[in-house]
Amino acid sequence: MTDSSTAPAPTSMPPMTSAPVHVRRDAFDPVPELTELRERSPVSKIRTTWGSEAWLVTRYDLIREALGDATRFANNSRHAVDLPPFARQNADGMLLSYDPPEHTSLRRLLTPEFTVRRIRRLQPRIEAIVEEHLDAMEQAGPPVDLVRAFALPIPSLVICELLGVPYEDRDDFQRLSNLRLDLSLALEERVAATQESLAYMAKLVERQRADPGEDMIGMLIREHADKITNAELVGVADLLLLAGHETTSNMLGLGTLKLLQHPDQRALAESDEHIEAAVEELLRYMSITHTIAPRWATGDTELGGERIAKGDLVIFSIPAGNRDPAIGENLEALDIGRKTAPHLAFGHGVHHCLGAPLARMEMRVAFPALLRRFPNLRPAIPVDEVEFRAFSVVYGLSSLPVTW
Template sequence: MTSAPEIPLHAQRNRFDPPDDLLQLREQPLTKIDLPWGGSAWLATRYADIRVVFSDATKFSNSPEGRPFGDLNGSRSGFLLGYDPPDHTRLRRMLTPEFTVRRIRRLQPRIETIVNDHLDALEQAGPPADLVSGFALPVPSLVICELLGVPYEDRAEFQQYASIRLDMTLEMAQRTAAIEASRRYMAKLVAKHRADPGDDMIGMLIRDHGDELDDTELTGVADLLLLAGHETTSNMLALGTLLLLRNPDQLAEVRAGRLVDEAIEEMLRYLSIVHSGIPRTAVADVELSGVKIAAGEAVICSLPAANRDPVLGEDLERFDITRKISAHMAFGHGLHHCLGAPLARMELKIAFPALLQRFPSLALAVPFEEVPFRPYSPVHGLQALPITW
């Protein structure tokens, strides 16, 4: 029997919160840490330092080439997060038009229908229920499937792949096999779209950019969008609901349709479900806040620490939807700022009030201490959320 893997400090959580040891590291600019998979990295915890790392691709590269601990995301081809300019610029330019706020607004009626359909199903089945499997996971999964052109009836297959590849408690070989299986699934789908492009995003990319994108790169882009498009939003929906249930006065505001946008931004900041994103590698010797980083050394950026940095405001350890902070880093920063941020915000803005209004007596079906959080994953979240009403 294999022992449980050591969880690096930047990926540790105490339910909603990063550990105090991590937050205390902000007292010094950067800290050298050993990584469970071998090698070491500089850990950045200050908001200002992380903005610099995320902003300057000439000094800090996203490419896995030369990274001391290799490429942890399977094949690099099409994996947008592992690209630097000019390749990143080329791919991002193709995708950006599909994720503008204006384009996403067109999806609002369909998202509202998807949300209400799943609430109907929950209500008809009756309590108790698991909000993760009954609502938080299927809603964003169906949205991203329709947007991309992925058959929703295949969800059991691709969600299983996602579950394995993001479970850091598993052996790397098992996770790599899931990455490869997921890409094989998407490659078959891309081949079908290449033969008959539809009105969805994969079809659009083939029609408008088919000569610029080969099938391998298109497969990687679509695979990443499918994974990120349902995993991040689903975990925000589940964790955000639990957070509101723990803060009933703020829940009441969202249920009444007040401060919804503010609540979502505060949830994004407070929960910071992506621990760090892709490690950066110093392109050349560089100095950051007086610390010398050698060429080839890795830098891991702690988003939860940055989002609770006192430079952003006061009392940031407290969840407060009346807070005014627009510059959080839940979606990253700079040229790799999350492409799907407008879509995620739209889904959350629709889903939270609808859920809370449908079930006025929504409550946990188990004690808070028994809610199962994910043990170790690049995306923080819940394994299940037992609810009643």
């Protein structure tokens, strides 16, 4: 349990008007300044949006080194010297705030639900959900907003069914998700949205304690009632709901737009033979999460030749790491046939994304089904008019009008 629950409430912080370097993008690409940092100073001090300093790690091998060492670099903010505003909320029960051995124990309870074998059981239902939304698109006729009609509702419905969240509540939790991830908003507004989301989940968990369902939360209560607290159930469910629809939906929107611009890559993504490689290359290329959960140095240490003091905050640039020339050639281009080292889109180490098998399954089903159903699919507006979510924690598209 983190001691951040006793920290004072966050002080006022104005909305962000200029994104820090690791959040900036130029359409699909990280800005050149980020590439320069990786080549010139792969572990460098940056000024955060709340005014304090942090170390930004941009080189692939150094990111893996730090993420793979939970002893030197911890998730729990109790190690922080200067507690940032985002860590001042009550993190009790939050999986991403846990370190081993507490993290190990909680994750062990969750892992069986996300094994490849268990996720394969969901494939028929995922296929049915995808087909239902393609039918609705076809019936509505062009133009349609691919984000609203396809990319967002499919992962939302899947994660709702998995967790036992009423799908009729999706508009509300999607609204709250957008507020929580929007870095252009004042901190108070984002904190309020987080608290509202957690309160919603707390009520859901209470109902499940009284009458466990057949979904994941119900299963955890039936099989591990005495090993998992309500706070942990709330934290896990909230994380999975937030990440489970935001990340995959943005991958589907961004990935489709990129594939529509490159017919040769699109052809590969349509084929059963190449879809697995296509998903992995899209994950690497897009790197929709600018940075994963930050770490704090548990003691004085060294990384990439820089001395990092105990309590220092360390941030990791996933786009920079995934385009590091050390892992492959010509990484600025999308190339489904390439061979690279494992990408960092799902993180690395003990906090490697729990829902990665589910996200991969959804994309392996959705991309080919969409592209095959609409062979003439294309943007309905000039590509340079497509609106990207520039200030979001999870990068993506605000909308994507398409026709066929």
